[in-house]
Amino acid sequence: MIFASDLDQTLIYSVRSKGDMALEDMVPVELYEGRHISYMTKPALDKLRQLAGMLRFVPVTTRIPEQFNRIFGIKEQLQPEYVIVSNGGTILVNGRIDQEWHHFVREAVKSHCAESSEVAGLFDRIAASHWVKSSDLCDGLFYSIAVDRDNLPLDSLEELKQQLASLGWSYSLQGRKIYLVPEKVSKGAAIQYVKEKLASTYVYAAGDSLLDESLLLAADYAVAPVHGELGRSYSSHPHIRFTSARGALASEELLDSIMEHAGR
Known part of the structure; x- marks a missing residue:
């Protein structure tokens, strides 16, 4: 089974987006130009580590590879084998670009967009x-x-x-x-490719924005923080569950939801 998750404002938060959480109750996870700029709550980081031991954790982000590599709390501490970056346009396997996917996406964009x-x-x-x-x-x-x-x-x-x-x-x-x-660059298409590569039968997913919608629709079990673009676009959704918590606390709630379901 796979847990595919967006990062910014889903699992990790800036000072601006963290909500009511006190910064001293959070753990820095991203370093940029000598300063920490993204954080997770301590319980969320613990839950993510636990979940990564139960499922194949696949970070999914609109960030390009260089921007993802700054997130040491994910890249170095969890060391995911597969990482989907560039909104699905590039897939990293143990830090290296998957050339098959790289060429497929760019040919599709050239032909159809x-x-x-x-x-x-x-x-x-x-x-x-x-x-x-x-x-x-x-x-x-x-x-x-x-x-x-x-x-x-x-x-x-x-x-x-x-x-x-x-x-x-x-x-x-x-x-x-x-x-x-x-439109040929999508997180949903990328996770389908990774699912096939890992021969996985079930995908859990989380994400907050409309760019995450294809990822969530491709998943078997999908959760979105209510504070995000998806939460503002839908009062309810037949496939996506929304958290009640906002800001960084939403990450704890969505991780709890997935752990509870996966543990059944």
Whole structure:
């Protein structure tokens, strides 16, 4: 059995996103430029270690490999064999890129989705310095755009969303970032590939955003923190269970839920 989980705002939290938890009650798990920037609650880290001993733990993240590698609390302490990064566009096996998946995804994007330059051109038509802080093409596959949420041109972004759909791309707003992603790059497709590689018959999954929805739908048992984009999009869902806790405490609740079900 597999436990496939998103990381940011699902298992790990920044000071901004942690909610009511006191920082001294949390454990640092990510180091960046000499400072800790992500944390887990102590019970959540203990539960994750326990769960990783019961199931094959597969971290799943929109982060590119270099960004995942900063999360020492996951990478070094738990040493997962498979890690899905770049929103499913890249799979690492013992730290090395799975070349079969790497080539498959990029050929699928090339064949079925508009080129990234065309998407960038559409976005540039509405972009302005008072709300766009930076824009990066990640892993050669998708755009991560840092924004000022208070100044977003919502009507223009809704129109962009419709244009992207016709080009085989999707739009997601998470926190202070907009993601523009080819539809052939998905966490759900990546976990199906890993499931086959591991000859697994059952997948537990957790994630908070719309970019995690394909992962959760591909799972047999799915949990989402209520504070995330999915929780804001659905009052209820036939396949996804939502936590009652918000912030970092949601990670403890979702891990408890999965451990209880897996232990039956």
